[in-house]
Amino acid sequence: MNDQATAPFVPTIRPAGLCGMLVTFGDSLTEPANRAALAFSAAVERAGLDGVEECAPSLVSAFVRFDPLHQSHADLTAKLTALLEDQDWHAAPMPTGRRFIRVPTVYGGTHAPQLEEAAQAAGVSVDVAKADLAEARVRVQTIGFAPGQPYLGLLPEHWNIPRQTALTKAVPEGALVVAIRQLVLFSVSNPTGWRHVGQTALKLFRADSDDPFFLRPGDEVQFVPVEADALDRFASDPDGGAEIEAIT
Amino acid sequence: MTALQVHRIAPGVTVQDMGRTGYLAYGLSRGGALDRVALAEGAALLGQSAGLAALEMPGAGGVFEARDDIRIALTGAPMRAQIDETTLVWNASHRLPKGARLTIGPVTAGSVGYLHVGGGIATPEMLYARSAHLAAKVGAAISDGQVLPIGPDNGAETGLSLPTDARFDGGAIRMVASFQTDLFDAETRGRFEATTFTRDARANRMGMRLNSDGAGFQAKGGLNILSETVVPGDIQMTGDGVPFLLMAESQTTGGYPRIGTVIPADLAKAAQVPAGKTLSFRFVSRDEALDAERRHRAYLASLPKLCKPLVRDPSQIRDLLSYQLISGATSGDPK
Numbered sequence: 001m002n003d004q005a006t007a008p009f010v011p012t013i014r015p016a017g018l019c020g021m022l023v024t025f026g027d028s029l030t031e032p033a034n035r036a037a038l039a040f041s042a043a044v045e046r047a048g049l050d051g052v053e054e055c056a057p058s059l060v061s062a063f064v065r066f067d068p069l070h071q072s073h074a075d076l077t078a079k080l081t082a083l084l085e086d087q088d089w090h091a092a093p094m095p096t097g098r099r100f101i102r103v104p105t106v107y108g109g110t111h112a113p114q115l116e117e118a119a120q121a122a123g124v125s126v127d128v129a130k131a132d133l134a135e136a137r138v139r140v141q142t143i144g145f146a147p148g149q150p151y152l153g154l155l156p157e158h159w160n161i162p163r164q165t166a167l168t169k170a171v172p173e174g175a176l177v178v179a180i181r182q183l184v185l186f187s188v189s190n191p192t193g194w195r196h197v198g199q200t201a202l203k204l205f206r207a208d209s210d211d212p213f214f215l216r217p218g219d220e221v222q223f224v225p226v227e228a229d230a231l232d233r234f235a236s237d238p239d240g241g242a243e244i245e246a247i248t
Numbered sequence: 249m250t251a252l253q254v255h256r257i258a259p260g261v262t263v264q265d266m267g268r269t270g271y272l273a274y275g276l277s278r279g280g281a282l283d284r285v286a287l288a289e290g291a292a293l294l295g296q297s298a299g300l301a302a303l304e305m306p307g308a309g310g311v312f313e314a315r316d317d318i319r320i321a322l323t324g325a326p327m328r329a330q331i332d333e334t335t336l337v338w339n340a341s342h343r344l345p346k347g348a349r350l351t352i353g354p355v356t357a358g359s360v361g362y363l364h365v366g367g368g369i370a371t372p373e374m375l376y377a378r379s380a381h382l383a384a385k386v387g388a389a390i391s392d393g394q395v396l397p398i399g400p401d402n403g404a405e406t407g408l409s410l411p412t413d414a415r416f417d418g419g420a421i422r423m424v425a426s427f428q429t430d431l432f433d434a435e436t437r438g439r440f441e442a443t444t445f446t447r448d449a450r451a452n453r454m455g456m457r458l459n460s461d462g463a464g465f466q467a468k469g470g471l472n473i474l475s476e477t478v479v480p481g482d483i484q485m486t487g488d489g490v491p492f493l494l495m496a497e498s499q500t501t502g503g504y505p506r507i508g509t510v511i512p513a514d515l516a517k518a519a520q521v522p523a524g525k526t527l528s529f530r531f532v533s534r535d536e537a538l539d540a541e542r543r544h545r546a547y548l549a550s551l552p553k554l555c556k557p558l559v560r561d562p563s564q565i566r567d568l569l570s571y572q573l574i575s576g577a578t579s580g581d582p583k
Contacts, residue, residue, distance in 0.1 A: 015427065017482065018537050018538070054269055058475065061477065065479075069538065142501070145501050148275055149275045180474075180503075187275070205275075207375065
């Protein structure tokens with residue numbers, strides 16, 4: 001994430017549809033903004049505000065779902081403003097219980113057909129692209145889009161590549177895709193505008209399990225290159241051959 | 249426990265209730281019935297909770313048989329329906345005798361119909377709800393030959409109907425500005441409101457593509473904005489400026505800019521627009537949207553009072569003798 005100190009961003013509170021409010025901690029993805037979003041979302045949850053029905057962090061915001069007939073926009077805004085003033089949210093610590101997870105990944109080839117295209121967009125050779133992605137130790141910034149699906153970042157600046165103009169019809173479960181200095185690992189097969197550069201055997205969402213979501217915000221992940229036939233070996237392992245250690 | 253035997257089923261039929269809340273932070277959208285009004289209507293007709301699960305039938309239904317005498321209600325998009333040879337009134341409750349064959353054909357208006365049973369469809373809960381969430385691979389579409397358990401029915405009344413409303417033909421939809429509306433300039437917003445959109449045939453539970461002639465609707469900042477929380481009713485623009493209306497099974501976050509959010513009171517109408525029919529969108533103020541929400545909830549709460557007995561033509565009653573015609577006199581069928 002951006003390491004440079006930037007001018008402090010004054011958090012904003014904006015409506016998200018009729019029954020939602022979005023409290024935003026940055027206009028671009030920085031580590032302090034991400035930490036603020038995670039910590040503030042947890043704080044709203046703990047505060048048990050009247051009329052608030054659900055709270056969820058995104059990359060740099062906390063989304064608050066509420067009943068607008070039970071609690072007016074103005075009153076909720078006042079309460080969220082008061083909570084914002086409680087502390088310097090940009091300085092909040094990372095969530096506890098974080099883990100470092102190394103996930104076997106096949107780059108390029110038929111498993112991940114857009115590595116070359118993505119490398120071109122980033123202005124590097126395929127080999128450099130593969131090395132960039134394989135060496136990056138990225139952090140789960142939020143879980144979203146699909147169940148258990150992480151947004152991970154940040155990649156080096158030259159990976160600030162745009163999404164495609166048209167959607168790829170579907171990438172498979174376990175697909176590693178890239179855009180705007182971030183990686184997303186797909187938890188279910190879905191259409192996407194991001195480019196498919198790697199493939200894993202990781203099952204991120206296990207609907208039948210007591211613990212259905214594998215990754216949590218704050219976890220750190222490295223996508224370790226393996227040969228294409230390794231995926232078959234991990235097919236029966238829901239962790240996809242991943243090695244997990246606690247971050248202390 | 250009684251059950252509903254599914255002999256044949258149209259593609260994409262699922263069990264749906266009000267969906268799952270509390271999983272947004274884990275990337276799982278609420279899901280649940282596309283037409284929540286239809287769930288409330290079914291509950292009113294059967295005198296039971298709107299939280300019970302029903303079958304959501306996109307486009308067409310199937311052929312069913314009950315293991316015991318049960319009560320059913322048919323709501324949402326009107327479909328051709330029969331019990332054996334008798335045609336059924338839509339938006340009404342009926343008795344489905346044991347062994348009789350319930351056939352639900354294609355829609356005649358709208359896009360999604362609902363089959364409710366007295367006691368609700370009682371398939372096992374998954375993550376605290378019965379809704380299939382196809383996009384998340386939670387549950388799956390119903391298949392031929394499946395047997396659906398039915399919960400205990402505490403009611404007995406059938407033969408009630410509700411007036412059909414006007415939500416099955418597309419038309420004007422209200423939306424509110426949202427946090428990315430300003431990414432679209434005034435000219436683009438104005439043109440969006442002035443455009444008549446046709447629902448694309450490929451709509452599903454995640455969303456529907458809205459087709460129109462002329463230029464796309466581009467946002468400033470284009471394809472590099474940060475992914476941000478999505479709510480059902482959001483209208484997002486993909487890179488080529490084509491709007492998608494996001495529905496019950498939408499993704500929870502997304503990076504395509506959103507021009508506005510359909511108000512909850514109009515979501516059922518938007519979901520019911522048939523393929524090839526048209527929708528148009530208009531921004532309303534927050535106050536107007538809140539007023540619409542108040543009226544909408546009052547309407548849903550009034551549904552039980554709006555239920556009226558079906559006017560029956562005795563010649564059309566298939567098993568006249570089994571009805572209790574006069575209090576105290578019973579049918580000729582000893583039980």
